[in-house]
Amino acid sequence: MNWELIGDILLATVPLLVIFPSMFALTTWVERKALARIQNRIGPNKVGVPLTPYGGNLSLFGLGQPAADGIKMLFKENIVPTGADRLFHLLAPILSLIPAMLVLCFLPLEFPWLNGEQNSVKAFMLDGAVIFFFAITGLNTLAVFMAGWASRNKYSLLGGMRAIAQMVSYEIPLVLSAVVVVMIVGSLNAAEIAEAQAGWNWYVFQPWGLAAFVIFFIAALAETNRSPFDLPEAESEIIAGYFTEYSGFKFALFFLGEYIAMFAISGLAVTLFLGAGGGPGVEALPWLKVIWFLAKVCILIGVMIWLRGTLPRLRVDQLMGFAWKFLLPLSILNIFIAGFAWHAKKANEGTAVSVIVWVAALIILYAAAKGLDHVNRAKVKPRTYQYGE
Amino acid sequence: MSLLGGGIFKGMAVTLRNFVGSYFDKERLTTKEYAWRTDDKLPERAGDYPKEEAEQLSDTTTVTHYSRNFPMLLHDEGEPMDTVRCVACQICERECPPQCIYIEKSKDKMERGGNKAQFYPATFDIDVSVCMSCQICVEVCPFDAIVMNSQFELSTPDRFGGLLLRRDDLLKSNDYYHKIHPEEAAARDKRIADEKAAKEAKKKAAEEAKKKAAEAKAKAEAEAKAKEEAESAEKPAEAPAPTHTDAKKEDNGE
DSSP: OOHHHHHHHHHHHHHHHHHHHHHHHHHHHHHHHHHHHHTTOOOSOSOOSTTSGGGTTOOGGGTTHHHHHHHHHHHSOOOOOTTOOHHHHHHHHHHHHHHHHHHGGGSOOOOTTSOSTTOHHHHHOOTTHHHHHHHHHTHHHHHHHHHHHHTTOHHHHHHHHHHHHHHHHHHHHHHHHHHHHHHHHTOOOHHHHHHHTTTTOOGGGSHHHHHHHHHHHHHHHHHTTOTTSOGGGOHHHHTTGGGTTOOHHHHHHHHHHHHHHHHHHHHHHHHHHSOTTOOTTTTTOTTHHHHHHHHHHHHHHHHHHHHHHHOOOOOHHHHHHIIIIIIHHHHHHHHHHHHHHHHHHHHTTTSHHHHHHHHHHHHHHHHHHHHHHHHHHHTOOOOOOOOOO | OOOTTHHHHHHHHHHHHHHHHHHHOGGGOOSOOOOOOSSOOOOSSGGGSSOSHHHHHHHHTTSOTTOOOEEEEEEOSSOTTTSBOOOOOOHHHHHOTTOOEEEEEOSSOBOOTTSOOBOOEEEEEEETTTOOOOOHHHHHOTTSOEEEEOOOOOOOSOSSSTTEEOHHHHEEEHHHHHHHSHHHHHHHHHHHHHHHHHHHHHHHHHHHHHHHHHHHHHHHHHHHHHHHHHHSTTSOOOOOTHHHHHHHHTOOOO
């Protein structure tokens, strides 16, 4: 038995299992607080230090809320609907959590307590990490449909169907926008992608990178069923969609899986476009890389929460139309633009031409997006309403 | 040409303004924080907690004047049961959609506020676990005896008996009503006073009209009699007395 290797693996993996679930707990609190403030409410502010009556004087802005929620979930009754498929009903939340947890390993988080050799990056970093990431997160669709099917509930099934349509559609622009970065770096290895962006060479500062980042972010929102793409769990339409019949600990697992998937996909967005762990003072203090990485992930999560408080839910046809008629053509065009821009920049390094190429690429992409928007919009006629007598 | 996706940024600016604004401008917050009790005592039954009317008021000050929760029975100044407005007519009991009111009429009648003696509720129970706060009982009550309370601190460890509010739990003074719903109570009091005044005026007018009619009748009869007497002077006169008593009998009371 190679104890040293096991120790290294634990050192690389346990932090992931500590950091991200605790970030999940905090995020649920932050989200509730932020949404409340957006709606001019106060949000949870009573649950504080445990075991002091009614929050006592130590309510700490309701920071105890995640703990209270967790305990409540744990002690709830395990309810399985009559006629439901018990095995798959149990399996679905587990299957939604596992891939989300698994892909965290592929994020280029360089923990300071690991030397270069046993880095978590090196421990898990396959050369095809980006492909592997998409392959594994794709399993989430299966879990969602499994939940919808096994619940023996019409709402659940509708939610599951919607989820499949949505996730399959948005997977394509998601992958195609990531392809651009893979193409430019020439590697699928997340660590190499991170290294290629060292020193403020973040791809989001490139015109094609910006377009790809925006597409990636939108598709990521849809992929993780976040508002405004939360059709699979649309409360006002289909109760809670695929987890209508879930309560207690199984619901908590779903919830956890959803948030971990959000962190994972934000982490990938940071890796691909926002320079991974790059930031001020990284050369002098390498341990800042983890901090910067997590800070960027938190900012993306914050934007997701902000969008949730802002945008209303899309209609199903709008959702599909947006993926197939707007994001898909744009992301394909973006691949070509990126290729041309990269070659033009390489041929004319340091001259004014590279600046012109930069501006031209941005204008072409914006014009293409605007044109697509125009083409799609032309078909939308103002609605005519007929009222009953 | 508007910026692509500009609407999203506009919306995000609005939500950001609300987010930041709610920390600096207390006026933005639509809800008031509920003042938690300092002791962690649990109530025995719904009506017991908090025991004093003053304490209930301190609860209801955290909600707006337009909040309503469950009904209460009004009484005027004086001992609650001596001045209760309810006459146990059971209209609310019949109208209540979820049938949460149970009333037992008293055997004897009781005089209140100088009005005619009426029944009073021997039992008046409201099951607040059934009540849906629809306020229909308030709408239908002809005596302004039942109105909505805004007290919400009704939790109890006994989910059956504890949530059944008894007559004595439901009795609240008109002053209390004025404190929790000032506008509504003032409007209601004004309406009651107006109705009373109108009724009195009508009564007076009716009395006067009857008096006049009686007088006119008496006069006419007197004239007729005089005529008759003139025609046949020998015939003895008849007394016109019954007309006055008839007029008094028709005088309507509740």
